Amino acid sequence: MIRVLFFAGLRDAAQTDKMDVDAMGITDVRSLVAELIRQLPQELSDALSDETAMVSIDHQYAGWDAGIVDGVEVGFLPPVSGG
Amino acid sequence: MIRVLFFAGLRDAAQTDKMDVDAMGITDVRSLVAELIRQLPQELSDALSDETAMVSIDHQYAGWDAGIVDGVEVGFLPPVSGG
Amino acid sequence: MTPTYHSYVWIGEADFDVAHEYRKACDVSPHAGAVVFFVGLVRDLYSEQLKGESVDYIELQHYPQMTESLCANIIQQAFERHPFDSARVLHRVGKIHSGEQIVMVVVASQHRENAFQASQFIMDYLKTRATFWKREVGSRGSNWLGVKDKDKVAAERWKNNDQP
């Protein structure tokens, strides 16, 4: 299983804060996103397709090219605005 | 009368924190210093003669060339070290 | 390797107490000659996105664990550039109203220059790197804010120079 977390506007678009995705056939961030778009609302597809979101794997920033293995936690992170 | 104030090391050298000097014959900072040296300990002469002290006239920084008139307050200020 | 500075990161909904944090900073860094604090507060807000209406409150979300880890890393980076005795970062999440405190950074060091530089560095990186998201909430809806351009510029300054 891959644990996926959404934040801020992406959470609103996904209509959920987290979901578990079967790791079968998922090798990298882009194949994970393809699977998410299949399962989640159209609005998420629009929000993710431009690849402006940051990605984290197990709490570390990662690129959209990063590989993904079973058991990791992947975050989709819109531009941050703390402080 | 000219009110003269000494601070820090100059106060120690003068052995006083303030004195009043007759304004007669005093036209600028250097003529005031000549008068002070006449009246005060040798140590003050040593401390003032290199002109490294800052001078104030009525609470404003002034140069060693500044003119002095009767009634002003003159401060002799070693390099500052606050904060 | 023995840590050479004290570091503290707190993220939560409760408000924080500036006086308490100052005392803690002094306690853990008894040889410091300089303490710099920064406190960020919610200003009176009028949102362009919400059609000029006033904002009732802001709401902050974060990524638990990742945020704490990023904050500790930002403190470490600040220390490598401008060594200090201790640094504290406190950041609130949840609903925060106008005039309330959002964030506090405290850096204690031997000399003032490093405390000023390190606290600025930490704030610039918090704004642009740490996984916090802020939205304005008004009666007409809400609006997630992105990182401001000037905050990006502020963070970029540190890339090429040792100080901003």
Next chain:
Amino acid sequence: MTPTYHSYVWIGEADFDVAHEYRKACDVSPHAGAVVFFVGLVRDLYSEQLKGESVDYIELQHYPQMTESLCANIIQQAFERHPFDSARVLHRVGKIHSGEQIVMVVVASQHRENAFQASQFIMDYLKTRATFWKREVGSRGSNWLGVKDKDKVAAERWKNNDQP
């Protein structure tokens, strides 16, 4: 001309309270989004002039009236470079022991950049312009300190650039 910022200068022997000054800064500048404080403390001191012996305390002298006027002027100069909502300067005189507070600067502004810059400017100018004198007192005697070269350099930075 109506003043466009709040300014407060206090010089005295009593200790000051950081929490109180923070509350006052917030009270007089309700629209500020950023508050920067600096506190300077007496560090553990070992004097070279006093032959390496430890210093019992430091003693600060100042020029009453002139100092207050210079501090107000330094705040004004800081405002002209980096506008803010309020600035407070508190500086103790008399005997101050190791670990005690000497000086505090608080600047509240809309955005953090000006609060950081203005508080640094005020500290740099306080160190090099304001009529305070500090001496170290130990059992073997006392030693008046001059302005440090690095403080001169810090103050010089502001002459040619808008920020250090």
